[in-house]
Amino acid sequence: GAVVSQHPSWVICKSGTSVKIECRSLDFQATTMFWYRQFPKQSLMLMATSNEGSKATYEQGVEKDKFLINHASLTLSTLTVTSAHPEDSSFYICSAFGADSSYEQYFGPGTRLTVT
Amino acid sequence: AQSVTQLDSHVSVSEGTPVLLRCNYSSSYSPSLFWYVQHPNKGLQLLLKYTSAATLVKGINGFEAEFKKSETSFHLTKPSAHMSDAAEYFCVVSDEYTGNQFYFGTGTSLTVIP
Numbered sequence: 001g002a003v004v005s006q007h008p009s010w011v012i013c014k015s016g017t018s019v020k021i022e023c024r025s026l027d028f029q030a031t032t033m034f035w036y037r038q039f040p041k042q043s044l045m046l047m048a049t050s051n052e053g054s055k056a057t058y059e060q061g062v063e064k065d066k067f068l069i070n071h072a073s074l075t076l077s078t079l080t081v082t083s084a085h086p087e088d089s090s091f092y093i094c095s096a097f098g099a100d101s102s103y104e105q106y107f108g109p110g111t112r113l114t115v116t
Numbered sequence: 117a118q119s120v121t122q123l124d125s126h127v128s129v130s131e132g133t134p135v136l137l138r139c140n141y142s143s144s145y146s147p148s149l150f151w152y153v154q155h156p157n158k159g160l161q162l163l164l165k166y167t168s169a170a171t172l173v174k175g176i177n178g179f180e181a182e183f184k185k186s187e188t189s190f191h192l193t194k195p196s197a198h199m200s201d202a203a204e205y206f207c208v209v210s211d212e213y214t215g216n217q218f219y220f221g222t223g224t225s226l227t228v229i230p
Contacts, residue, residue, distance in 0.1 A: 006159075034218070043206060043220045044160075093159060095218075103148050103167060103216045109159035 002098035003027055006108035013084055014116055020080045021111045023094030029074035030096035034105060035067075038091040050077040084115040118143050120209050122221035130229045135194040137224045139181075139207035142188065148216070149190045150208040151181055154223075160206070166190060177201070202228045 003026040013019045023033055031052045036044040048069050049057040056069035066088075068080040077096075081088050091112055095105040123138040141147060148167045152160040164175025171183040181192045190207060207221040 041204075041225075043222045046217070049217075091157075097216070103210060103212075104150070104162075104165060105218055107152075107160040110157075112157065 002106040004030075004094065004096055004106045004108040006092075006094055006111050008111060009109060010112045010114075012114045012116060015085055016083055018080055018082045019084055019113060020078055021092055021094075021113070023077045023079070023096075023108055025075045025096050025106075028096075028098055030077075031074060033071060033077040033094055033096045035069060035077075035079050036093045036095070038093060038110075040091075044093060047079075052077075081113065084113075086115045089113055089115045118147070118209050118211060118214055118217075118219045120207050120219055120221035122205075122207050122224050124224050125222065126225045126227070128227040128229060129197045131199055132196050135192070135197045135201065135226065137192040137205050137207075137226065139190045139192065139221060140188050141190060141207070141209040143209055143211050145211040145213045147209050147211045149181075149183060150210075150218075151175065151179070151190075151192050152206045152208060154204045154206065156203075163192070163205075197226075197228045199228050199230060202226055 005024045007022045033050040035047045038044050047062045050069045050071040052071045058064045071077040091110050093110040095107045119142045121140045150165045151163040163179050164173045166173045166183045174180045179194045205224045208218050210216045210218050
């Protein structure tokens with residue numbers, strides 16, 4: 001149980017376009033999901049906390065108008081990178097608290113975004 | 117404030133020898149501690165977790181970690197390294213005070229020499 005999926009696993013887009021990444025909890029309902037960003041050979045950086053039915057909470061320094069988060073259902077959160085630039089190229093990972101636990105996060109496999 | 121320090125950015129061991137990856141944490145409340153492994157271009161896999169039960173925690177693939185409150189440490193060990201253990205390892209701390217938000221260490225890259 002507690003499986004989290006992400007789609008797509010890998011995406012290439014051109015500068016100026018927008019890209020949407022989906023994060024789904026496959027076998028449980030997730031009221032809270034998290035979005036992380038990871039640069040090569042670096043640790044994960046929390047971008048925002050996504051709460052079902054309400055606005056996301058962004059970490060300091062993360063542009064909320066650039067990284068749009070929507071948590072419209074208990075099993076789906078989306079991250080849209082708007083007007084992407086090469087510096088947005090990164091590995092994006094989502095996670096969620098499992099249904100049986102509010103202290104352990106289950107991680108998705110990540111999405112590799114490359115902006116050309 | 118919550119934080120994690122992974123003392124070694126890179127560890128290199130020979131196959132069949134013990135592995136020690138060090139982690140020290142800072143937490144104002146009773147922490148939950150985790151070790152995750154990440155293989156290249158892959159997501160995170162949970163190795164083991166400590167959540168106020170037994171202080172010696174056994175995880176998958178022969179890994180274990182011991183929670184030492186007096187030393188604020190949660191070091192990861194394995195008796196005998198395997199080639200497949202080569203990966204990036206992250207120590208994570210969380211606690212209820214911060215809504216169980218995860219605080220990641222900077223990671224330790226483990227190389228296993230054949």
